[in-house]
Amino acid sequence: MDNDFIKVKDIALASVIRSELDRMGIIPKYNGVSGFQNFTKEELASIKRLRLENNTFTDISALEYCVNLKDLVIISANSKKASTWLTSEAYFSYKSQKVNIKDFSVISKIKSLQFLTIKDDDNLEELDLTGLTDLAVLELSGNHKLTTVKGLESLTSLLELDMVNNGISHSFDLQAMLENGLSSVNLDFDLYPLLKRGFPQIQNRLMEYVKKGLKCTWSENLSDIRTNRISTMRMERLDSKVKEILNSIIGPDYSDIEKIVAIYLYIVQNVRYDHESLKASKGEENEALKSAKANLGELASVILDRRQSSFNAVLEGKAVCEGYTNMMHYLLKTVGINSMTVHCNSNKNVKVVGHDSNHSVIKVEFGGNFYYFDPTWDAGKSTLQNFFKAKDEFVRNHALSMTESEVSSSQNPFTNEQLSEIFNKVMIDRDSRKNEWQNALCLLENNQLEFLQNEYRKVTQEIENLMTRSPHDPKLEQLFLERDTLNNLIEDLMKQRNLLQEKKAEEDRRILAKLEQMLGFQISLVNGYIYDSKLGVPKVILKDRYTLAEDWKSIEERLKKFYESGQLDLMTYNRMIEALKATYGTILSREDTKVEPVEMKINKQYIEQMKLEFEKWLERAEEVMKTEQIEASRRIL
Secondary structure, eight states: OOTTEEEOSOHHHHHHHHHHHHHTTOOOSSOSGGGTTEEEHHHHHTOOEEEEESSOOOOOGGGGGOTTOOEEEEEOOOGGGOOOSSHHHHHHHHHHTOOOOOOOGGGGGOTTOOEEEEESOSSOOEEEOTTOTTOOEEEEESOTTOOEEEOGGGOTTOOEEEEESOOOOSOOOHHHHHHTTOOEEEEEGGGHHHHHHHOTTHHHHHHHHHHTTOEEEEEEEETTTEEEEEOHHHHHHHHHHHHHHHHHHOOTTOOHHHHHHHHHHHHHHHOEEOHHHHHHHTTOOSHHHHHHHHOTTSOHHHHHHGGGSHHHHHHTSEEOHHHHHHHHHHHHHHTTOOEEEEEEESOTTOOOBSTTOOEEEEEEEETTEEEEEOHHHHTTOSSOSSSSBOHHHHTTTOEEBGGGGGOOOOOOSSOHHHHHHHHHHHHHHHHHHHHHHHHHHHHHHHHHHHHHHHHHHHHHHHHHHHHHHOTTOTHHHHHHHHHHHHHHHHHHHHHHHHHHHHHHHHHHHHHHHHHHHHHTSOOOOTTSEEEOTTTOSEEEEOOOHHHHHHHHHHHHHHHHHHHHTTSSOHHHHHHHHHHHHHHHTTTOOGGGOSOOHHHHHHHHHHHHHHHHHHHHHHHHHHHHHHHHHHHHHHHHO
16 A cells, blocks of 8 residues: 555544545545545645544544544434334444444544544543643533543633533542633533532632633433533532431441442432422423422423432432432442443333333442442332342343443342341431431531521622612623522522421421320420410410429439330430420520529419410400301391
8 A cells, every 4th residue: 555645444434534525625535445444644634623423433543643633523322312113123223323432542642622522432431631732622421431531631721611421530620720711611410529529619719700701500411311400509509418418327437338228228218209390391280380480590491300300309309210310329429439320111011222211220330240229119118129139130120221231230249138237237327317417407507598698698789789880780680690599599498497497396206206105194395385376375374494394304314214224225215315305405404403483483473474464365355256246147137
């Protein structure tokens, strides 16, 4: 062969290069069937853009000679979009459109690159971008095995960064990239905890850059075909809540299997299926749809899409199947365990799943193998039938995506007895930390609320000042949007705080009911009175403050005896003491149990006063009843 020609080893790549030269009006010098893959260096150097999509590309090493290539797009087939109408041909058709490039190292040699896109590649594990100083736009999405991207900080010309639904497991210097001029960034949810470790002030700094014009969103994969996006402020809320959940359910010395068990248990016991949002997304008029339409800050469709997101699952405790698996993926990623959401079909008679998927499950890597979980089907169940299943067992009830054809089944490394022991340990540990976690989380929620309220006041004041000075300033639109977003977040946080307090109160009531059963009598109300709901006054006086204090002391002494005699374990004993403290603590502390007679006299005087007020209310009630009777008689006449 003539030494002036370069042979492009990959025939699919040679075909794309010839098509691009033809588009540019360049006729290759080496023609004929035998020379189809041969090009001169000048011809290859003239190539400025290439799109490698839906073909079995295997070798792209020849791109080294495309020294002026500015725009490179590599897109592989997406199983979610595959047609399965002809079952026998579906898998073959899908495989024939999969990019099969084994070596991507040549990309670091294309110094002229300005735009780079790589999507849905199943082979890409590491990408080196060091020294690509002209690169302005980078999009990496759906590359599930991509764990490492080198040289991001060296991209001094980078303006737009989009990295979603990859397997990236390392942090990078986002702050340096912002200082270099990054103007638009869209990152995966699960990158946030990685970045936050080396960039603790990520939320505040990003908000500063947003005020200067930065477009910043965080995205989560939805069924491999679109993403759900939220702001940095919402991302911080999600991550903070996740950290608190993990701190409450995972011990410092937990093994990977114990972490998996703890996370799975939390999800199936605390997240309920969001039937209302699912119906609303299909157009059914209900409360979920009305609420979404009433939110002026966001599109109703965006709000309803969050039913598939870990955001709703974590912060609202409700989601549909993909919300369950996305939440599990986020929690596992945060503790360093690899996993991937998998689309499937709940009809086990379906053979091949493509765009007809209707369900989401998750596979988790353990001991070098993948095992499958379906938290949606186990949610609220006493028996977990879809936990830690090998592929062969899992497919008895699930038709998996074509992407799972390459996953080999392996035997479960644990017996049922071993798993039962792990479950018992995790549940006991969790219960022992429950009250401590709830109190800490209440404090955290209050601190977050205070921060958001301060931010809201600042923005509101800025709006007022700007309206006074320059009511037509275009900056007002952004400030109004920021104010509305803060207001929505404050409302959400208050709902979450109230819900948490209600859960804690319910837990205290349950513990007290168990305590009352042991004691054989009912524990008195804290305020000492039962109130008439209509008149708003006490109708039965129970006990004064001194008597209640003595009751508290007496019950604690009996509890101690129960514990010392072995009738109560330490965990239950501590929880009952905490419940008593929550019940009686608003009246007086333990040191105040010895109340002086003068205070008793004051209490009795107060009670007498309340009796008089109660009698007045009774007289008023009788007058109201007489008036109503007179009016009723008039209507009859």
